[in-house]
Amino acid sequence: MVVNKLAQRLERGPLLFDGAMGTEIYARGVAEPDCLEALNVSQPALIGRIHRDYIAAGADVIETNTFGANRFRLGEHYRESEVRQLCLAGARLALEARNAAGRPVLVAGSVGPLGRPIEPVGAIKRSGAERVFGEQIAALAEGGVDLLILETFTALGELELAVDAARATAPDLPVVALLSFDDELNPARAASALVESLSARGVTALGANCGAGPQSALSVARHLASLGGQRLAILPNAGLPHREAGRLVYSAGPQYFAEQMAELLEFGVSIVGGCCGTGPAHVQALRRRVDGAAPGRMVSPLPRRAEPGERQPEAPSTGLAAKLRAGEFPISVELTPPRGIDPSRMLAGARLLQEAGVEFANVTDSAMARLRMGVISCAALVQQQVGLETIAHFTCRDRNVMAIQSELIGAHALGIRNIFALRGDPPRVGDYPKATPVWDVNAVGLITILSNLNRGLDANGTPIGERAFFNIGAAFNPTADNPVKELRLLRRKLAAGAHFVLTNPVYDFAALALLRQVFQEVEVPLLIGAMPLRSAKQAAYLQNEVPGIVVPEAVAKRLEAAGEEAPQIGVEMAIAFFEELAQVAAGAYVIPSGGRYDLAAQVVEGIKSHRS
Structure with missing residues (x-):
């Protein structure tokens, strides 16, 4: 021995x-x-x-x-x-x-x-x-x-x-x-x-x-x-x-x-x-x-406790969560924060959307790695000055683990509870290609951090006091080059604690099969993304220069044939796509193109009209 x-x-x-x-x-x-x-x-x-x-x-x-x-x-x-x-x-x-x-x-x-x-x-x-x-x-x-x-x-x-x-x-x-x-x-x-x-x-x-x-x-x-x-x-x-x-x-x-x-x-x-x-x-x-102190005491093993499970609020934690649980069809429209210090254009767009019946607004986090006003600040402004509930996009690209948690805790204190967890576009594609990406964690890790906060724990599993009430969103690309890998990643995000899913803009009806498969497999609601196209030139740009978006040639040709009427055709195609997705989509995520909140408002009105 x-x-x-x-x-x-x-x-x-x-x-x-x-x-x-x-x-x-x-x-x-x-x-x-x-x-x-x-x-x-x-x-x-x-x-x-x-x-x-x-x-x-x-x-x-x-x-x-x-x-x-x-x-x-x-x-x-x-x-x-x-x-x-x-x-x-x-x-x-x-x-x-x-x-x-x-x-x-x-x-x-x-x-x-x-x-x-x-x-x-x-x-x-x-x-x-x-x-x-x-x-x-x-x-x-x-x-x-x-x-x-x-x-x-x-x-x-x-x-x-x-x-x-x-x-x-x-x-x-x-x-x-x-x-x-x-x-x-x-x-x-x-x-x-x-x-x-x-x-x-x-x-x-x-x-x-x-x-x-x-x-x-x-x-x-x-x-x-x-x-x-x-x-x-x-x-x-x-x-x-x-x-x-x-x-x-x-x-x-x-x-x-x-x-x-x-x-x-x-x-x-x-x-x-x-x-x-x-x-x-x-x-x-x-x-x-x-010297002279008494011997210390021995450890007495304690009964093993069960692993803490995620505890959900008795009532829905956000308006978005409430609508999704009630089987309603929430529509959210994306807002782009300003490049400078004046948020008035973004807030004006939010008011326009609110008048069109929009209740929720996605606020981006320096999308495409381009410099923008901070997402938490913008989301707070929209909620406080306009009254739209926000879905804050939150990336791992620019923040280490400590900064991620610090900002999320601050967001919660400001009343921002819907968080769309993203890895983030690499700096090399944006304004500062030599900037250093952080990526201490990926999107799955970020969702895990959010889930921990909902249990009153930090990323280390250490208690922080009161638990949070975040409604956690995960991304899914139904037109990914490798759909098997994309679906596997989605399953990991859901296992980590995601409550709802937002998709990339979808233009390809071939993606419907994968969306239906996801709908049958997962037990969380899907908010399908759509961006009303304004021209054939824009369609070509998205197809060839923006990763994660597929625009079929037939769509581009229809826009080209429409000439000056292309923006209106883009609105009609977006509305028609949601009609096809009626049995799959739990909600809509509308992305204005080039800041055209007026076109997004038309899509919202069209969706509401067809569902009424």
């Missing part, structure tokens, strides 16, 4: 881990390197000296300089092939310092997050993420570490993957698993989820690190301790940082840090130490508080 060295040692009393590695490197005058983990081979004397200084300060456990030594993070520095080399070097330096200590010291192999979003929010498969964690953990185990510390994770789901990888790759190594708690979050709910998940996975200790300072850590520790007997580990930052002479400086000094951390020991915390901004002086001050 393999002896758990960490658990055995904790029976005698709490353990003191070391402090930060990254900020300590910078504090010693080292310019910010491209890759901290590469210092294991380029400046081994520096890393070894930091380990020895922490041991001299009284640390019982030192951590390897391998926090970001996974394939993804190293790949940012073109070092993805050096995972094993840097992990082995990091383990060797820590072991050498331990062997020279003259007293028992344990070495913890440090493993941090992958640095990329994982499914269902991101594109990284869970199985792939677990393999990447396993590669790093295997190298640390080969290097001879005594335990693993999985630290600074912000997503419980990713931390679970790392723990599972550790159990599969190095089952004999004890695991300390730490989540970074946001000071703004509900610590009680987050703490409960952490204990419930990780105690069942057999970790030796669990808790929190990084985040804010020791006082915030006290709040987290109280909630964790209230959940029953458990081995807790708390390693906070030295307060919040500020920038000084180009460097981040943390304000909590050693004595203050130690005094605040001493209160943690009263809760029976088993492991204490420091994260960002803490150094050997902080560890030395804390050593005096640790």
